Amino acid sequence: MADILLDIQGLSLRYATANGPVTALDAVSLAIPRGGAMGLVGESGSGKSSMLLAMLGLLGKGAAVTADAARFDGQDLLKVAASLRGRRIGTVFQDPSAALNPALTIGMQVAEPLTLHRGMNWREAMERAEGLLAETGIHDPAAVLKAYPHQLSGGMKQRAVIAQALGCEPDLLLLDEPTTALDVTVEAQILDLLDALRARRGISLLLVSHNLGIVDRICDDLTVLYAGRVVEQGPCARVLAGPRHPYARGLMAAMPVISHAKQRLTSIEGNLPDLTLVDPGCNFAPRCPFAVPSCAEPQALAGEGDHRARCHRATETAALPWPEQDQARVSMEAAPERRPLLEARGMSRRFAGHGGLWRSLDWRGGWPKLAPRKSVVAVDDVTIEVRSGEVLGLVGESGSGKSTLGRLLLRLVPADAGQLEFGGTEVPLRPSSDFCQQAQIIFQNPDSALNPHHTVQEILKRPLELFGIAKGAAAGAEIDRLLDLVRLPRSYRTRYPHQMSGGEKQRIGIARALAGRPRFIVCDEAVSALDVSVQAAVLNLLSDLRAQFGLSYLFISHDIGVIAHISDRIAVMYRGAIVQQGEAAELLRGPHHPYTASLLSAVPVVGSARSQAGNRIRLAENAMAAPGEKGCSFASRCPQQLGSLCRTQVPAQRRLSNGVMMACHLPDAQLETVSLGLS
């Protein structure tokens, strides 16, 4: 092979815990050539992040790292890791808001490694830091140098983190989920930056991610980890085009893809194995639909050439289709009725700026003046309807007001303006218990949405009693019915939330929403905290329940892939306003609102991530509109902006020829060109 920069053979990681030793990594091998890029993928608990920390020598005292060989540029990595950190190995951690020190300026944090490793004084280091910030695409590096992390947007923060990792010109950059905390359009910008850095500096990358699209976009090679073991390894393109290990196949098939929107997702049943018990055979066998008794034998990483899988049946099973485990009870294509169930007109909600009277005093000029209270528009004059039995997908970036709109529709947050009708009757600001029963919500994070002190039984009994559905023995039977509906064993009724996995907890969240026998459920990022395979199972469950009971969902997500998969109609939200809404298939086909187009083009799609990156629609940094101008909220970032018309006039909603509603000044002919980059 060519010049190998990093060569790790048989790296293992063990922790001593109260329940005995845990094998977090089991003989992991990977090699990265100089200038190469390796992707390390797997679901949570697979050991990907531990791998990075083990390489850096930053695991705590309880961790024992061993390896047959661990060479970095000829040196023994495990021995000299401390001297390489920050000098020759740069690291970018997941969430830039957590990875930057809130008490230090960006300049200090970027310049610090230079003062430590390059012997520069602070002045020289600051000058260099300014150059680094400029190189990572920050427009006003001199100002950012003096800024504190809380003053920057997420994308800017991640650029600063990358700048601080690059300072000492490392040979290898370790990236731990570098874009997971960012919006999809920002994510695309960071991926562009990483690509450019690689080309310009010849730097090697080790990219840890759960997102196969991102890995495909950036990396040459791919390693798939499952429960601490490498199950598949090879060139990115070949692994993704034809995954051989059943786990890798399942992972690929579980991803919702925009182009195959209505296909049922495959999910991988079961949970990660108990890492305290080392399984000498295949540790995926208990979840594998192709498992046979001989899978209990030790498995070797084998295959043709450099594409290898740890499965002795890889060749046999390649031709077999993935078996359908949970039969869809009713077909996905239950045609929704046309009757509107919930109608909201002119919904608005502002949130006051921080503080009360004191904050609103303007102290400039010595004496206090009463300044107009600053407020943030979360939802701005939104008119929307959810029809009976339909899924309305609501997509947009963080801060676009999606969750607030969801809560407004449930009257959980009082609206400043607008009317709400449910089933043909007006819903007052303080809704009746009847409305509360029929309109329910499923939250994003099941950890914080379930009371940790209550058992499943108590969690589910409360709405039953509250809405007078069942009491006593009848409630017990009803709880069993709910657990059956969400496909959990009835024995779970005595469990506490911490005794369940993330997917199981979210099923309880769904069961709780179903307890009142609702007609309408707001799913607020209901699958965003889940791993891909679990997400697939929960999405399938939601589809089945909807078909079974004729439920309507408002499905809120930042992931347009998930939205495309589950929705009948889609609404796209930007800064509090709906910019486009219509039938899912028509809306996705185009023409697109410029914002919708940028969202769609930013998602890295496995198989075409690289070619697509070239055509991506690039947005300006998230700038605020000039004060006093009240035009289209997207105008300041819109690549198609028409000038003063867009900046000064709010575009009206109009119906396109395919029935999709859109709020944009662009004439139809020009809208067609917006979408060209996507086909």
Next chain:
Amino acid sequence: MLVYAARRILGMVVVLFAMSAVVFAAIHLLPGSVAHMVLGEYATADAVAALELKLGLRDPILVQYWRWLSGVLHGEFGQALSIDQPVARLIGGALERSAVLGGMSLLLVALMGIALGIHSAVHRGSLSDRVLTMMQYTLIAIPEFFWCTVAIIVFAVWLGWLPATGYTPLADAGLLQWLRHLILPVICLSLGLTAHVSRMVRSSMLEAIESRYVLAARAKGVPERLVLLRHALPNAMLPAITVLAIDAGILIGGIVVAETVFSFPGLGSLLMYAIQNHDIPLLQAGMLVVTAVYSLATLVADLASAMLNPRIRLGGAH
């Protein structure tokens, strides 16, 4: 930041006015006449009437309050009833001695508390951390008057190293003698609070050490000493400062006890004296001063933590 400081200072003025009303009301609106309180149960009607006239107690309550308040605003606290001295002079001298006692205690609490807290956090789970933890809980649980008594018995009575009670001014007796009188009260006052502060610093320091930004600093190759001092400590100090301000309030209560036990002529002793001798003007002024000192401590702490916290200092865009 300036806006923030101005708001906080204005807020403090409001609190002081409110407190002056509460202090005044607590004494004047309680059942029983003030004159009876001063003169005792068996005072003659004439004596009571004379005193009421002298103190203006027959005026409407708001007039009395205004008279007292405008005096206070002019620095006029009036004349003490039980000693023939102006209240202002009595309080001024006592306040100075108590400030020395309290200031030294608070300094010791801050230095020791922060140092021990950092030590425990860095060496978490070690023998020294476990021993410290046990000692801290013991010290927090046992009130200071116990330590005062123990200290007097051990260091003054048995060993005879230090004086049990009293005070000598710095100017008269020299530095050594002055210090010898301060050592025992300062240490007794500091024990419990040091334990409290070090517990808080330990937990906020642990939180900082386990944070992502500290991990990121280590990944940048920052040496461990700098990781702790530059990256973890500034973030861990914010809660520590708030705790110190709360402890300053507790310290004021402790000073009253310690001064009584050690016969230390400070504000605490003076307040006790005023209560025992029904010296209303002295009591009112003393309580107001205590309130003011506590408000000031809170204000200083808030401003200090705002200075350390860029989110407050600069305001936030996000």
